[in-house]
Amino acid sequence: MIKWTLTKRIWLSFITLILIIGLIVGIIYPFSLEKALKEDSFQLIKREQSRYIIPYISNYSNDDKNNGLIQTQHSARDVGHLIVKADTLPTLIGNPIPVSMLNRLIKQAEQQKSEIGDYQLNYEKTTLFYIVHKVQNGYVISFMRDTYTKEMAKKLWTKLFYVFLLAVLIALILTVWLTRYLKSPLVALGNQIEEIAKLNWKKPFEWKSGDEFQKLSDQFEHMRQNLVRYDTSQKHFLQRASHEMKTPIMVIQSYAQSVKDGMYPKEQLAGTMDVIIDEAALMEKRVQKLLYYTKVDSLRDESPEIRSISFGDLAETIISRFSATLPSIKMTVEGANTHISVDEEQWLIVMENLVENALRYAKDEIKLWALTRKDVQEIHIQNDGEPIPEEDLADLFKPFTKGIKGQFGLGLAIVKRIVDRHDGQISVNNTSEGVDFTVTIPI
Numbered sequence: 540m541i542k543w544t545l546t547k548r549i550w551l552s553f554i555t556l557i558l559i560i561g562l563i564v565g566i567i568y569p570f571s572l573e574k575a576l577k578e579d580s581f582q583l584i585k586r587e588q589s590r591y592i593i594p595y596i597s598n599y600s601n602d603d604k605n606n607g608l609i610q611t612q613h614s615a616r617d618v619g620h621l622i623v624k625a626d627t628l629p630t631l632i633g634n635p636i637p638v639s640m641l642n643r644l645i646k647q648a649e650q651q652k653s654e655i656g657d658y659q660l661n662y663e664k665t666t667l668f669y670i671v672h673k674v675q676n677g678y679v680i681s682f683m684r685d686t687y688t689k690e691m692a693k694k695l696w697t698k699l700f701y702v703f704l705l706a707v708l709i710a711l712i713l714t715v716w717l718t719r720y721l722k723s724p725l726v727a728l729g730n731q732i733e734e735i736a737k738l739n740w741k742k743p744f745e746w747k748s749g750d751e752f753q754k755l756s757d758q759f760e761h762m763r764q765n766l767v768r769y770d771t772s773q774k775h776f777l778q779r780a781s782h783e784m785k786t787p788i789m790v791i792q793s794y795a796q797s798v799k800d801g802m803y804p805k806e807q808l809a810g811t812m813d814v815i816i817d818e819a820a821l822m823e824k825r826v827q828k829l830l831y832y833t834k835v836d837s838l839r840d841e842s843p844e845i846r847s848i849s850f851g852d853l854a855e856t857i858i859s860r861f862s863a864t865l866p867s868i869k870m871t872v873e874g875a876n877t878h879i880s881v882d883e884e885q886w887l888i889v890m891e892n893l894v895e896n897a898l899r900y901a902k903d904e905i906k907l908w909a910l911t912r913k914d915v916q917e918i919h920i921q922n923d924g925e926p927i928p929e930e931d932l933a934d935l936f937k938p939f940t941k942g943i944k945g946q947f948g949l950g951l952a953i954v955k956r957i958v959d960r961h962d963g964q965i966s967v968n969n970t971s972e973g974v975d976f977t978v979t980i981p982i
Contacts, residue, residue: 587618588681624677779939843882850909851875873908892950900924926969
């Protein structure tokens, strides 16, 4: 496939348009012009015939006093007349024509059945237009050569040629202007996009013209702002992740160095090693959550594997994982027979993170229940702990946002991303019974 630049496409479009117009004019115009001039010639012949000859014929005689008609007729520049009477010789008024042509005119007149008829006769390189008008005891043949029509056609073609040249010149000027007009904003936008490709996106897109280019510029500006926000969030994410990973690493490093130096911060080697093992396990858990958080982000353009699963089975799986963690916390399930349409693997992560979060703040009980309302399904995870401060509710699902007893600050952010992939919504509310996390997904 041939690749054309914008300039070449514009030039090609204008040249093609000019050629098409020229071709149409070159094909249609000659026929239209010839027909129009021919009709005009016959109209002129009819007018001259009606104006001079017909009134004269009504009083026609052979008297010499009627010779004034010949003088009058000579003022009708191109039209000649042949008057044929049954009792007289044919009379020719106007420019002479060859005898052979006269005979053919008379023969055509004798064969005519209608009162008026118009014809054309080709003789050598000349065309003769004539009209035969039957009158009392004869007929009148009015004729005109095509000299006038050829001269008019030549003049019109000359004028048309100059008009066409002028149109081409104007088209070329418009092409140059349009090329520059279309390229200038594209070049400016292209240069700025090139800067963005170099990760230099501080300069905003500004193209104020009130047209489609401004709309395109605004869309690029919106993209630039999103990139800036994304870059800022990524830097913030890396900073927070580095900080969260730094603490257990420092603990492990310091305890390991103490053991190497023969000192035991926990008095005994076993207690000191337990601290190292616990911090390593905590770091491993944080790494796993960090990896899963980025994994969910990478799956943004992929559709989840939706299938219908029992909420009761899902809840029991999660409870079995955490029942031994805090035996004193009672966990109850309602709406166990409710079926929800979700990606089972991802929804286990959602339930696990919500229940794990609830366990940190619950006093005595955690409730899990599901229900269906019209065209949506709701899943509730409620704990009877202290209410969350109102100022913290809005940022609760942002990465690295931790509550008082939070660990890494990614659990609820992972939940939010998975719910978003299911076109659902998640919210948290303080109720009279504690804190209620509500997940809503469409059916």
